[in-house]
Amino acid sequence: MNTAEDRAPAPARGAERLTCTLDELVARASVLAAAGSRRILGIAGAPGAGKSTVAQAIADSLGGQAARVGMDAFHLANSVLAAHGSRDRKGAPDTFDPWGYANLLRRLKTNNEPVVYAPVFDRSLEESIGSAVPVARDVPLVITEGNYLLLDAEGWRESREQMDEVWFLDIGDGERQLRLRRRHEAFGKLxxxxxxxxxxxxxxxxxxxxxxxxxxxxxxxxxxxxxxTPAQA
Known part of the structure; x- marks a missing residue:
């Protein structure tokens, strides 16, 4: 029986809600990949909702038809956060570079370059690595995931404009927080x-x-x- 903390609030009017398997999401994503021109699919959700795992699983299932590019790669560097006094709030909206993210998505959407090299966030280093993910011009679908794809704020709105669809992964707080605790411990926290x-x-x-x-x-x-295996990121 679900507890109060695990019961998700009702969706907003007009938002379609879907209960489905990962295979069904892959099928939906394959339709976007077959649209005939570059499409960008966003996968949003709270920390621990499973965004990274789902995005990577879809990209793997579609093979060369999809590439995954993460919002987390636009974390500000730890040295910058320390200078701002926000190191202990890493992960909050103002600890990212949303304009950099928006500009990358714009390059990917216009698809004028032979290859776009995207950065990646390395959790073991807690830092981003530049030019780590090559996205060739012939890849029809880019899957991007992160917490703030739907945030109504400068930089984030411009990012959202580049996405053709955004899916929100919903999960109860109990399971989500358990995943987060396990993830933090796996990366060295007591x-x-x-x-x-x-x-x-x-x-x-x-x-x-x-x-x-x-x-x-x-x-x-x-x-x-x-x-x-349930999504873990």
């Missing part, structure tokens, strides 16, 4: 530190993300077929 981060900074960011959900094209309750 259990008490992992819990403090998951229930503190991560939760504050999750509350911001939840307020953007009604702007999605599709709100997704992802189910898992037998033998499938």
């Amino acid at each position: 259990p008490e530190e992992a819990e403090a981060w998951a229930l503190g900074s991560d939760q504050r960011n999750a509350d911001v993300v939840a307020s953007t959900r009604e702007r999605a094209d599709l709100i997704i309750d992802l189910t898992h077929a037998p033998g499938e």
